Amino acid sequence: MEFTRRLLEQFLVLAEEKHFGRAAERLAMSQPPLSQAIQRLERGLEVTLLDRGPGGIRLTPAGAAFAVEARRLLDAQSAAVERVRRVARGLEGDVRVGYVSILSHHHLPRLLRAAADELPGLRVLVHQDTTATLVDMVRSGTLDLAFIRDPSPVTDELTLRAFADERVVAALPHEHPLAGADAIALGELHADAFVLPSSTTLPGLAAQAQLACRDAGFTPRCRAEADDLSGLLGYIAAGLCVGLLPEDLRHFPVPGIAFVPLRETSPYLRTTVAAVHRPDADAAVHRLLDLIARQRNQ
Amino acid sequence: MEFTRRLLEQFLVLAEEKHFGRAAERLAMSQPPLSQAIQRLERGLEVTLLDRGPGGIRLTPAGAAFAVEARRLLDAQSAAVERVRRVARGLEGDVRVGYVSILSHHHLPRLLRAAADELPGLRVLVHQDTTATLVDMVRSGTLDLAFIRDPSPVTDELTLRAFADERVVAALPHEHPLAGADAIALGELHADAFVLPSSTTLPGLAAQAQLACRDAGFTPRCRAEADDLSGLLGYIAAGLCVGLLPEDLRHFPVPGIAFVPLRETSPYLRTTVAAVHRPDADAAVHRLLDLIARQRNQ
DNA sequence: GAACTCCATATGGTCAACCATATCGAAATG
DNA sequence: CATTTCGATATGGTTGACCATATGGAGTTC
Numbered sequence: 174m175e176f177t178r179r180l181l182e183q184f185l186v187l188a189e190e191k192h193f194g195r196a197a198e199r200l201a202m203s204q205p206p207l208s209q210a211i212q213r214l215e216r217g218l219e220v221t222l223l224d225r226g227p228g229g230i231r232l233t234p235a236g237a238a239f240a241v242e243a244r245r246l247l248d249a250q251s252a253a254v255e256r257v258r259r260v261a262r263g264l265e266g267d268v269r270v271g272y273v274s275i276l277s278h279h280h281l282p283r284l285l286r287a288a289a290d291e292l293p294g295l296r297v298l299v300h301q302d303t304t305a306t307l308v309d310m311v312r313s314g315t316l317d318l319a320f321i322r323d324p325s326p327v328t329d330e331l332t333l334r335a336f337a338d339e340r341v342v343a344a345l346p347h348e349h350p351l352a353g354a355d356a357i358a359l360g361e362l363h364a365d366a367f368v369l370p371s372s373t374t375l376p377g378l379a380a381q382a383q384l385a386c387r388d389a390g391f392t393p394r395c396r397a398e399a400d401d402l403s404g405l406l407g408y409i410a411a412g413l414c415v416g417l418l419p420e421d422l423r424h425f426p427v428p429g430i431a432f433v434p435l436r437e438t439s440p441y442l443r444t445t446v447a448a449v450h451r452p453d454a455d456a457a458v459h460r461l462l463d464l465i466a467r468q469r470n471q
Numbered sequence: 472m473e474f475t476r477r478l479l480e481q482f483l484v485l486a487e488e489k490h491f492g493r494a495a496e497r498l499a500m501s502q503p504p505l506s507q508a509i510q511r512l513e514r515g516l517e518v519t520l521l522d523r524g525p526g527g528i529r530l531t532p533a534g535a536a537f538a539v540e541a542r543r544l545l546d547a548q549s550a551a552v553e554r555v556r557r558v559a560r561g562l563e564g565d566v567r568v569g570y571v572s573i574l575s576h577h578h579l580p581r582l583l584r585a586a587a588d589e590l591p592g593l594r595v596l597v598h599q600d601t602t603a604t605l606v607d608m609v610r611s612g613t614l615d616l617a618f619i620r621d622p623s624p625v626t627d628e629l630t631l632r633a634f635a636d637e638r639v640v641a642a643l644p645h646e647h648p649l650a651g652a653d654a655i656a657l658g659e660l661h662a663d664a665f666v667l668p669s670s671t672t673l674p675g676l677a678a679q680a681q682l683a684c685r686d687a688g689f690t691p692r693c694r695a696e697a698d699d700l701s702g703l704l705g706y707i708a709a710g711l712c713v714g715l716l717p718e719d720l721r722h723f724p725v726p727g728i729a730f731v732p733l734r735e736t737s738p739y740l741r742t743t744v745a746a747v748h749r750p751d752a753d754a755a756v757h758r759l760l761d762l763i764a765r766q767r768n769q
Numbered sequence: 770g771a772a773c774t775c776c777a778t779a780t781g782g783t784c785a786a787c788c789a790t791a792t793c794g795a796a797a798t799g
Numbered sequence: 800c801a802t803t804t805c806g807a808t809a810t811g812g813t814t815g816a817c818c819a820t821a822t823g824g825a826g827t828t829c
Binding site for chain 2 (some may be wrong): 382
Binding site (some may be wrong): 490491492502503506507522525527528656 | 807808809
């Protein structure tokens with residue numbers, strides 16, 4: 174016994190019409206095969222669905238129940254097909270997204286909000302980790318997509334898309350003598366203690382800071398390293414260190430910290446946000462990437 | 472495109488094995504037709520379900536989604552069949568049951584409790600009305616089953632099953648001089664005012680009371696008629712009337728009323744409870760009737 | 770009782786589903 | 800480069816699903 178859509182439809186029409194002849198007409202077929210189809214159905218279910226009285230037919234209670242179930246089965250099938258097609262088109266489903274801590278306050282929430290608005294069927298599962306680990310997870314397929322601050326460790330078969338290019342600015346405690354300046358030269362910080370992103374979490378940003386300072390004629394005294402954003406900002410807000418950080422942190426006002434632009438225009442004082450994914454990423458990932466690209470143009 | 476159970480099963484096994492050869496083996500078929508079946512499925516859905524990489528296959532996100540949906544569809548089908556069969560066997564479904572008010576305190580709740588225990592899948596929809604209306608509703612198919620006190624109006628094609636035969640006893644206000652007696656003769660009430668069931672609601676019981684009194688040598692003075700049980704009992708408890716009522720009302724102690732057996736053994740002083748239904752009633756009704764029959768033997 | 774209604778049965782034809790065997794082609798392996 | 804692995808393709812056969820027309824048979828109606 175197979176519950177062909179056709180068979181279910183035949184029964185449903187018959188249940189409505191309560192008349193083999195009229196039902197057959199609506200089904201664009203002749204009456205005898207409809208009789209046979211319903212008989213097959215009843216034999217398959219081992220249940221009598223109709224009371225064939227003279228002058229027409231009536232549904233048995235089982236028949237009425239099956240009419241409901243048949244409708245449900247048809248709907249369930251259509252829904253299943255719809256769902257699968259939406260998943261295939263990337264309009265529904267799960268996307269596992271990784272990100273580094275430093276993006277958690279601005280770029281990530283912006284993306285999540287946009288995704289929720291424009292791709293409400295998508296479930297974005299987020300995971301924070303170090304740059305290297307994220308890249309490995311994308312490579313191995315544990316993540317579909319990762320947002321990193323620094324493309325340096327991405328060398329091989331992965332696809333990389335930069336989507337924000339920002340200046341690095343000085344992050345100073347409010348009590349720092351230069352905290353009120355419009356702009357400063359990096360060299361003015363040569364005597365300060367620095368907090369740097371840990372080289373495992375954000376290798377690129379840490380290295381860039383070193384190089385920028387070298388170009389400015391000094392080696393930064395590194396008092397602390399921090400794994401994550403709140404660690405970095407904590408040291409600065411506490412007045413213990415100064416930092417060199419992407420200017421997007423401005424969007425997230427932290428009490429006790431002033432962000433001051435630098436006069437230098439070195440490539441070491443610029444930083445990008447990039448999305449990494451496997452080139453064979455599925456449709457949902459591409460939807461997300463498109464969304465990012467569109468956002469950038471706004 | 473039809474979602475044959477076979478086809479869904481084929482996909483599910485393949486999704487588990489991730490290998491056409493092994494899946495085909497488990498499905499007791501050779502590999503090529505399995506390939507074709509999956510291709511048909513993909514063409515039908517217009518969705519790629521598998522990534523055929525060298526060294527095996529992987530499910531696409533849509534494929535994974537469809538695996539879930541396929542399992543659901545199969546389960547839904549089985550559930551539908553199960554449900555319909557249970558309805559056909561009378562283990563599930565709705566039964567519309569009518570009853571007269573006088574049964575509401577004892578016989579009906581007993582039945583409902585027993586039904587809930589032994590036929591938990593059955594939904595019993597109850598409706599209270601007069602005897603005549605109930606019988607009409609059963610005849611017309613508005614009700615499946617009705618419990619009445621008095622079979623008199625059931626004359627035609629309906630089936631009747633008596634399931635309780637009880638004495639009629641005197642219902643006296645506590646302050647009545649005979650309220651404390653072990654038993655009384657009906658004649659002792661010849662001077663009392665009576666409350667009788669209304670002749671529309673319970674025609675049999677009203678007529679029986681009249682006849683019993685006539686046999687005892689007097690015509691009862693009827694001070695009141697009541698449509699329902701609380702009306703009847705209300706008049707008695709208020710001390711305004713005496714009544715002749717089925718002894719099952721004892722099970723429902725009413726403050727202010729004493730039930731006193733009668734010495735007479737007239738057929739007019741016996742009353743039955745009966746179930747009425749159409750002879751072609753469905754399985755659920757017969758389950759209920761069987762349940763009543765079994766209860767009676769306990 | 771003749772005509773009619775309505776569903777069941779009988780018979781036959783078409784076609785797609787389903788399966789098998791044999792073979793191909795691409796990629797990985799040693 | 801030969802071999803192996805693994806899925807796709809080619810070809811052919813069987814079967815059941817599905818439909819049509821013609822007919823039967825029970826019950827109703829005039």
